[in-house]
Each structure stands twice: as C-alpha cells, then as structure tokens.
Amino acid sequence: MSDAHDTCTILGIETSCDETSAAVVVDGRDVRSNLVSSQVKLHEKYGGVVPEIAARAHIEQVRPIVEDALAQAGVGYDDIDAIAVTQGPGLVGSLLIGVTAAKVLTLTHDKPLVPVDHIEAHATSAALVSDEPPWPAVALVVSGGHTSLYLVRDFLDIELMGQTTDDAAGEAFDKVASILELGYPGGPPIDRCARDGNPAAFRFPRAWIKKPHFDFSFSGLKTAVLYHVYGVGRKYGSVAHLSASQIADIAASFQAALVDVLVTKTIAAARRASVANVVIGGGVAANTGLRASLQRACDDAGLRLHLTPMKYCTDNAAMIAALGYHAFRAGRTADLWLEPRGGLVRPPRTTGPAPKRNTR
Ligand code: KG4
Numbered sequence: 001m002s003d004a005h006d007t008c009t010i011l012g013i014e015t016s017c018d019e020t021s022a023a024v025v026v027d028g029r030d031v032r033s034n035l036v037s038s039q040v041k042l043h044e045k046y047g048g049v050v051p052e053i054a055a056r057a058h059i060e061q062v063r064p065i066v067e068d069a070l071a072q073a074g075v076g077y078d079d080i081d082a083i084a085v086t087q088g089p090g091l092v093g094s095l096l097i098g099v100t101a102a103k104v105l106t107l108t109h110d111k112p113l114v115p116v117d118h119i120e121a122h123a124t125s126a127a128l129v130s131d132e133p134p135w136p137a138v139a140l141v142v143s144g145g146h147t148s149l150y151l152v153r154d155f156l157d158i159e160l161m162g163q164t165t166d167d168a169a170g171e172a173f174d175k176v177a178s179i180l181e182l183g184y185p186g187g188p189p190i191d192r193c194a195r196d197g198n199p200a201a202f203r204f205p206r207a208w209i210k211k212p213h214f215d216f217s218f219s220g221l222k223t224a225v226l227y228h229v230y231g232v233g234r235k236y237g238s239v240a241h242l243s244a245s246q247i248a249d250i251a252a253s254f255q256a257a258l259v260d261v262l263v264t265k266t267i268a269a270a271r272r273a274s275v276a277n278v279v280i281g282g283g284v285a286a287n288t289g290l291r292a293s294l295q296r297a298c299d300d301a302g303l304r305l306h307l308t309p310m311k312y313c314t315d316n317a318a319m320i321a322a323l324g325y326h327a328f329r330a331g332r333t334a335d336l337w338l339e340p341r342g343g344l345v346r347p348p349r350t351t352g353p354a355p356k357r358n359t360r
Pocket residue numbers: 017142143144145146169170171173174185186187188191282283284285286287288313314315
C-alpha cells in the first residue's frame with residue numbers, strides 16, 4: 001500500500017462521547033501514536049456528560065490532536081492510506097465533529113474515508129495486543145454508554161448476542177456513586193471503596209441472571225441501592241446517616257451483584273457460542289472485582305480470557321484505526337454523504353430465544 005513494504009497506515013479519529021482521540025496505526029496492530037484528550041474535568045461538576053459541552057470541546061480539540069498524533073507517529077498525510085472515523089453509536093453532536101473533521105481531511109488530502117462502529121471497535125480491541133487474533137471469541141463490552149455481548153467470528157463478522165435494555169454498567173456505577181456521594185466518574189471510587197466492604201452484606205437484585213438470553217437490565221439494581229440508602233419511594237438526599245463501613249458494604253454488595261450478572265452471562269454466552277476465548281473492552285473493564293471474577297470464572301470453565309490494557313479499554317482512536325484497517329482492506333469505504341449514527345441500532349436477534357420483558 002503506502003510504501004515498498006506494502007504496509008497500510010490508518011489515521012483514526014474518535015469523538016463519540018467525551019474523549020477526543022486520534023491515532024496512527026500500521027497494519028491494524030502497530031500503534032505508532034494514540035492520543036486521548038479527556039473532558040472529565042469539564043463534566044465533573046454536572047455528574048455526567050453534557051452533550052453540548054462535549055461537542056464544543058471536540059471542536060477545539062480535534063484538529064490539534066490529529067496533528068499531534070501524526071507528528072508523534074512521525075508521518076504526514078502522504079504516508080496515510082485511509083482515514084477511519086467513529087460513525088456511531090454515541091452522542092450525535094460529538095460524533096458529528098469527528099465525522100466532519102474526517103470528511104474535510106479526506107477531501108483535502110484525497111484519502112479514502114472509512115466509517116467504524118464504536119462498539120465493534122471495543123469488541124475487537126483485544127487484537128491490538130494478542131499475538132494472534134483471538135477469534136472466535138465472545139466479547140463483553142462494558143462502559144458508560146454500552147453493555148453488550150458479541151460473538152466475534154472475525155474482525156468484520158460480529159454478531160450481537162445481547163445488550164442492556166436500560167442503564168449501561170458504567171452508568172450504574174456512576175449513578176450509585178452519585179447516590180453514595182463518592183464523586184464522578186463513579187467506577188473508580190466504588191471499585192476502591194468496595195475493597196474495604198463486605199460483598200455479601202446485602203443481596204441486591206441480579207436481573208435476568210438465569211434467563212436463557214444475553215440481555216442485561218441494571219436500572220432495578222440502581223433503584224434497589226437508592227431505596228436501601230434512603231428508604232423506599234425516597235429520592236436522593238444526604239448519606240450523612242451512613243458510616244464509612246456501611247458505605248463500603250453497600251458499594252461492595254452493589255459491585256458484587258453487577259459483576260455476578262456480567263460474569264455469569266459472559267460465560268453462558270461463550271458456552272452457547274462454543275468458543276474458547278473471551279475478550280473484554282470498555283471503561284468498566286478496569287474494575288478490579290470484574291477482572292478477578294471473570295478470570296476465575298474463565299479458568300473454571302476452561303476459557304482463555306484476553307484482558308485488554310486499559311489504554312485500549314477506554315475510548316481511544318487506536319481501536320478505530322485498527323478495525324478501520326480491516327474495513328478498508330475489505331473495501332468498506334464511504335463517500336462524503338456519510339452521516340453520524342447516534343443511537344444504538346439493534347440488529348435482529350440471531351442467537352438464542354427472544355427475552356421475556358419485565359421478568360426477574
Ligand atoms: O469506556 P469509557 O471510558 O467511556 C465510555 O463510556 O464510552 O467508560 C467510562 C465508564 C464510566 O462509567 C466509569 O465510571 C467506568 O467506565 N469505570 C469504571 C472503572 N473505571 C472506569 N467502572 C468500574 N470500575 C472501574 N474501576
């Protein structure tokens with residue numbers, strides 16, 4: 001492709017939520033640069049991502065971060081074979097900035113434009129660090145915006161097995177941290193706090209854990225914590241009536257319930273799909289309880305768990321460029337009519353029976 005060694009260099013751009021990221025990846029594996037500008041500080045005081053603020057920050061960040069990613073990789077536009085960009089899902093205002101930037105760059109520098117699905121990029125990011133692509137595998141993608149199980153047969157052959165029907169796992173962490181006044185984002189402080197607590201102190205609900213489908217529901221778990229803290233029917237208040245050890249017990253019991261559901265369903269999905277590999281992606285994959293519990297369960301079930309390093313678990317453009325490489329090689333390019341795709345598009349279920357709704 002770009003030089004005598006037939007290498008293929010992709011510039012990736014990711015702006016689906018609150019991280020502006022650009023990366024240069026060669027042959028879908030060799031990460032030459034992967035820069036991420038986080039907006040956590042901008043959204044902290046609101047306790048969640050504010051879409052308008054996120055979009056505005058992307059506008060400011062996208063151009064410099066692309067230039068820095070190219071500079072750090074030591075390449076110019078002449079060395080780039082194609083530009084891959086996150087098309088969705090995500091916040092539509094945020095996606096629009098990345099898609100527009102990618103379109104302008106492809107037009108200005110006469111490069112092919114490659115749209116990439118953000119969650120499929122999370123599902124395949126483990127291949128960035130494995131010796132051989134770990135497919136076929138079941139991929140658990142758990143972040144602030146997504147909780148999904150995929151059967152990854154190959155980079156471009158990915159089937160959705162199930163996903164959350166309400167809150168994402170990270171969203172549940174963030175909301176429970178807000179209830180317990182532990183700060184934002186909520187995953188890291190709950191993770192820390194849970195280490196000092198008793199995970200069996202309270203039995204919080206584990207929705208659909210034994211159901212023969214792979215969908216998730218975490219809104220009942222979050223409400224159970226809310227009612228446990230303030231009493232049934234009450235709204236948020238202060239947690240001054242709780243001691244540090246009571247808060248630790250609630251955090252540990254909440255985390256145990258959520259991790260139990262994720263791990264049980266992931267192992268069941270791997271069995272249903274008859275695969276030997278499990279991969280994990282998304283910010284919640286940083287959770288020490290989830291990592292340890294999934295590792296134990298995979299060992300017991302004779303499955304190989306591929307734990308992706310954190311820099312490729314959280315939102316990053318390297319995973320976009322990496323999957324973009326395979327899409328580009330397969331001719332999956334787009335023209336300038338490409339539009340961002342905000343919401344989750346749910347493809348028809350092809351694995352397992354349809355779930356019964358509103359049952360625990
Ligand atoms: O993938 P990510 O960086 O951004 C997207 O949402 O796409 O994930 C962020 C989410 C937040 O909800 C955050 O609370 C959660 O990942 N998170 C964690 C941990 N670190 C980050 N959740 C549980 N335990 C952690 N250690």
